[in-house]
Amino acid sequence: MKNPSGRTYAAEGNEKYTGWGNSMSFISYFINGISLGSVYAIIALGYTMVYGIAKMLNFAHGDVIMIGAYVVMASVSGAGLPPFAALLVSVVFCTVLGIVIESVAYRPLLNAASSLAVLITAIGVSYLLQNIALLIFGANTISFASIVPVPALALAGGALTVTGEAIVTIACCIVIMIGLTLFIRKSKAGQAMLAVSEDKGAAQLMGINVNGTIALTFAIGSALAAVAGVLLCSAYPTLTPYTGAMPGIKAFVAAVFGGIGSIPGALIGGILLGVIEIFGKAYISSQMADAIVFGVLIVILLVKPAGILGKNIQEKV
Amino acid sequence: MALLDVKNLGISFGGLRAVNEFSLEIEKGCLYGLIGPNGAGKTTVFNLLTGVYQPSDGVILLDGENLVGKKTIEINKAGVARTFQNIRLFKELSVLDNVKAGLHNHYPYSTLEGIFRLPRYFKVEKAMDERAMELLSVFDLDKEAATLAANLPYGKQRKLEITRALATRPKLLLLDEPAAGMNPNETKELMETIRFVRDEFDMTILLIEHDMKLVSGICEKLTVLNFGQVLACGNASDVLNDPEVIKAYLGE
Amino acid sequence: MKKINKTTRSNLITYGMVIAMFVIMQALVSAGRISSLLQGLLVPLCAYIILAVSLNLTVGILGELSLGHAGFMCVGAFTSAFFSKCMAEAIPAAGVRYVIALLIGAASAGICGILIGIPVLRLKGDYLAIVTLAFGEIIKNIVNILFIGRDENGFHFSTKDTLSLGLSMDGEVIVNGPQGITGTPKDSTFAIGMVLILITLFIVLNLIHSRSGRAIMAIRDNRIAAESIGINITKYKLMAFSVSAALAGVAGVIYAHNLATLTAQPKNFGYNMSIMILVFVVLGGIGNIRGSVIAAIVLTLLPELLRGLSDYRMLIYAVVLIAMMLFNWSPKAIAWREQYAAKFRRKKQKEV
Numbered sequence: 001m002k003n004p005s006g007r008t009y010a011a012e013g014n015e016k017y018t019g020w021g022n023s024m025s026f027i028s029y030f031i032n033g034i035s036l037g038s039v040y041a042i043i044a045l046g047y048t049m050v051y052g053i054a055k056m057l058n059f060a061h062g063d064v065i066m067i068g069a070y071v072v073m074a075s076v077s078g079a080g081l082p083p084f085a086a087l088l089v090s091v092v093f094c095t096v097l098g099i100v101i102e103s104v105a106y107r108p109l110l111n112a113a114s115s116l117a118v119l120i121t122a123i124g125v126s127y128l129l130q131n132i133a134l135l136i137f138g139a140n141t142i143s144f145a146s147i148v149p150v151p152a153l154a155l156a157g158g159a160l161t162v163t164g165e166a167i168v169t170i171a172c173c174i175v176i177m178i179g180l181t182l183f184i185r186k187s188k189a190g191q192a193m194l195a196v197s198e199d200k201g202a203a204q205l206m207g208i209n210v211n212g213t214i215a216l217t218f219a220i221g222s223a224l225a226a227v228a229g230v231l232l233c234s235a236y237p238t239l240t241p242y243t244g245a246m247p248g249i250k251a252f253v254a255a256v257f258g259g260i261g262s263i264p265g266a267l268i269g270g271i272l273l274g275v276i277e278i279f280g281k282a283y284i285s286s287q288m289a290d291a292i293v294f295g296v297l298i299v300i301l302l303v304k305p306a307g308i309l310g311k312n313i314q315e316k317v
Numbered sequence: 318m319a320l321l322d323v324k325n326l327g328i329s330f331g332g333l334r335a336v337n338e339f340s341l342e343i344e345k346g347c348l349y350g351l352i353g354p355n356g357a358g359k360t361t362v363f364n365l366l367t368g369v370y371q372p373s374d375g376v377i378l379l380d381g382e383n384l385v386g387k388k389t390i391e392i393n394k395a396g397v398a399r400t401f402q403n404i405r406l407f408k409e410l411s412v413l414d415n416v417k418a419g420l421h422n423h424y425p426y427s428t429l430e431g432i433f434r435l436p437r438y439f440k441v442e443k444a445m446d447e448r449a450m451e452l453l454s455v456f457d458l459d460k461e462a463a464t465l466a467a468n469l470p471y472g473k474q475r476k477l478e479i480t481r482a483l484a485t486r487p488k489l490l491l492l493d494e495p496a497a498g499m500n501p502n503e504t505k506e507l508m509e510t511i512r513f514v515r516d517e518f519d520m521t522i523l524l525i526e527h528d529m530k531l532v533s534g535i536c537e538k539l540t541v542l543n544f545g546q547v548l549a550c551g552n553a554s555d556v557l558n559d560p561e562v563i564k565a566y567l568g569e
Numbered sequence: 570m571k572k573i574n575k576t577t578r579s580n581l582i583t584y585g586m587v588i589a590m591f592v593i594m595q596a597l598v599s600a601g602r603i604s605s606l607l608q609g610l611l612v613p614l615c616a617y618i619i620l621a622v623s624l625n626l627t628v629g630i631l632g633e634l635s636l637g638h639a640g641f642m643c644v645g646a647f648t649s650a651f652f653s654k655c656m657a658e659a660i661p662a663a664g665v666r667y668v669i670a671l672l673i674g675a676a677s678a679g680i681c682g683i684l685i686g687i688p689v690l691r692l693k694g695d696y697l698a699i700v701t702l703a704f705g706e707i708i709k710n711i712v713n714i715l716f717i718g719r720d721e722n723g724f725h726f727s728t729k730d731t732l733s734l735g736l737s738m739d740g741e742v743i744v745n746g747p748q749g750i751t752g753t754p755k756d757s758t759f760a761i762g763m764v765l766i767l768i769t770l771f772i773v774l775n776l777i778h779s780r781s782g783r784a785i786m787a788i789r790d791n792r793i794a795a796e797s798i799g800i801n802i803t804k805y806k807l808m809a810f811s812v813s814a815a816l817a818g819v820a821g822v823i824y825a826h827n828l829a830t831l832t833a834q835p836k837n838f839g840y841n842m843s844i845m846i847l848v849f850v851v852l853g854g855i856g857n858i859r860g861s862v863i864a865a866i867v868l869t870l871l872p873e874l875l876r877g878l879s880d881y882r883m884l885i886y887a888v889v890l891i892a893m894m895l896f897n898w899s900p901k902a903i904a905w906r907e908q909y910a911a912k913f914r915r916k917k918q919k920e921v
């Protein structure tokens with residue numbers, strides 16, 4: 001798996017503003033961290049919702065990000081669509097993809113005796129998506145033109161620049177978080193999701209369409225993945241069939257960090273992980289950034305396996 | 318001295334007091350019943366006795382040894398074995414291997430002796446096979462020794478679970494609703510089996526049961542649990558005729 | 570005691586199969602009937618078989634999913650290659666050096682298995698999978714920034730580059746960061762690999778059919794019940810996991826001593842390698858050791874024989890993986906299979 005971030009934002013900021021002292025570069029790293037963390041948070045939502053409801057780790061989630069980015073690229077440079085329309089195409093495509101994956105590969109195993117079976121199947125799907133992309137688009141790294149129309153913002157008299165991508169990413173994350181929370185609290189479908197995540201059997205008895213609710217969860221998660229894919233590739237403008245895998249796994253770490261199954265947890269975990277990663281890159285070692293992120297995972301699981309906002313569930317005897 | 322002496326046991330889950338001031342004394346060789354309506358806290362008592370949960374108050378003495386604070390495996394080594402309400406067998410292992418797993422701590426040889434097939438491996442495995450077959454034939458399961466546990470009929474799965482528990486050489490055997498899901502014939506056979514285990518192995522047995530016929534048929538003493546509290550205890554016939562107990566079971 | 574005979578016979582078939590494969594391959598090689606490409610695959614094949622068998626110990630027997638098996642292989646490969654390169658002159662006897670390298674590779678991978686296993690084996694399956702994956706990536710990361718050199722003053726370490734090692738004039742760089750280790754003696758042969766496969770099978774099969782193996786499988790089938798009959802969960806889980814890791818280390822030793830230059834790429838020690846081994850295990854049958862051996866052989870040699878497929882190889886792996894899981898584990902597929910089997914039996918009875 002390749003680290004998608006061929007060049008890092010923070011490092012760039014560092015080169016530009018070395019003359020302005022450490023505090024400016026610190027703030028710049030911090031903003032970059034929040035921006036990257038927002039992407040992780042959006043991806044982590046997909047993991048956390050699916051885990052909460054279907055009790056499975058959707059390993060292919062990261063690869064849906066990559067597919068989403070390829071679709072945008074193909075519709076912008078291939079079909080000549082305007083960026084926003086391309087994003088819509090990508091969201092629709094990924095939503096359908098998510099529903100297809102769920103119904104073909106995961107639903108037959110919903111009641112399987114072994115939880116290992118679903119996990120291995122999900123790995124198979126991840127592998128399949130990567131290799132389909134490999135056959136269609138090839139293994140070469142494609143440069144991805146940012147589709148964010150917002151210009152960079154100069155602060156503190158030019159001492160600090162916040163890129164348009166960072167602004168849009170953070171804004172997207174906030175909008176999605178608020179929207180999703182409202183959806184789950186207020187809408188009937190959202191309430192059905194909560195019910196299914198508590199107790200599938202009881203929800204079914206109450207007349208809730210369990211399979212439909214699970215499919216809806218996958219659809220939402222995959223649509224978010226498409227958005228995340230575009231944001232990620234706009235900020236780190238390279239694309240390969242393996243682009244999604246590593247951010248996907250890191251977002252899962254973020255979901256675990258925040259407490260799996262919890263939506264605010266995904267936000268907190270994502271942002272913290274993004275900040276840790278950027279600071280790790282800037283102040284410790286750029287090659288070891290991934291190792292630091294995974295080190296964080298191991299430490300969390302040792303200290304607080306349920307995550308920051310998670311519930312501890314004990315197996316019933 | 319009683320074999321099992323439980324005093325003032327208590328545990329809370331969140332704000333709920335699941336078991337409160339629970340006391341119990343079981344003499345050696347006694348067949349003791351723990352009964353009560355659904356949700357009274359019977360299985361919680363079993364989980365406390367076997368270290369699955371740690372009690373917030375109270376003591377559990379087995380032959381004078383305090384079990385509170387010990388882990389499940391230590392409690393098993395101290396001499397408490399159990400079965401489960403929803404059968405928990407090693408489904409992908411043979412019937413024989415299920416029992417041999419129960420013999421695990423009493424027939425030791427090291428992993429290296431196992432891997433390199435040293436003489437002790439053959440000696441101990443042979444002794445294990447013999448002992449396991451002996452136990453299985455007691456329960457009329459010896460013909461199914463090579464069958465996978467998952468493929469046994471329901472009644473025999475219950476029996477196998479009891480056999481496996483006995484293989485750990487307990488002083489006290491806990492049976493959690495052994496007759497659940499059985500038809501009257503199977504229940505009757507099970508009653509005989511339980512009585513037989515007590516006589517043959519000189520075993521002390523504590524069982525949770527809903528089936529009143531089974532309880533009144535074989536238990537010598539009873540404790541009734543309601544809302545986590547002891548409602549009555551004593552000789553089976555006295556307890557079953559206690560108006561309070563009848564009220565708790567049938568409602569008013 | 571018919572049952573014991575049955576497992577012994579089954580084990581003997583497995584050993585016999587491996588030996589037969591060796592004889593056939595050797596015959597083909599000496600008859601010149603095998604392309605040089607395929608011949609070059611024979612030693613890696615041995616490593617893959619050992620990896621598949623050892624991963625099956627974790628997945629099939631212990632019932633936990635490890636996605637960092639390539640990481641353990643990486644540890645074994647680099648520690649042993651480091652040793653062999655340092656000792657190439659001090660220990661001229663290749664056999665002795667190789668045996669020590671094997672022990673070092675297995676021990677270091679096994680120790681990593683214990684270190685990772687202690688915190689992680691308390692967790693549920695999904696987390697274990699992710700943490701082992703994380704471990705594999707960390708190992709790869711570390712190896713890629715590691716520089717070790719040696720001169721008359723001893724060993725020098727750095728995480729930056731070869732210059733900062735500060736070696737003297739006749740110093741020698743042993744581990745060169747992303748360029749890895751060059752010049753490990755090429756001591757691995759097909760015959761040695763085959764012997765190591767047999768040893769691996771001996772260890773794994775005998776472990777499974779012993780008291781400890783029974784305890785491990787009991788934990789897999791029902792942890793709570795295993796605890797209730799006094800089986801030490803942590804001890805046996807850790808045992809299975811570290812044995813599995815150590816054997817992956819052995820595979821790493823074979824692999825490293827077959828290469829002119831050993832580097833840690835995503836291709837050989839990354840996630841993709843771990844997945845490939847998982848495909849072997851799933852295709853051969855989870856928990857079926859002999860199946861892992863067969864699957865590793867078929868899936869390694871077949872794509873090389875059918876060249877045209879090479880582009881689609883990974884794609885086919887993915888589809889096979891999904892299809893196998895659905896067919897074997899979906900409740901509907903299981904019901905369908907049973908129904909079909911019953912029908913078949915009835916038909917047969919009628920015919921008789």
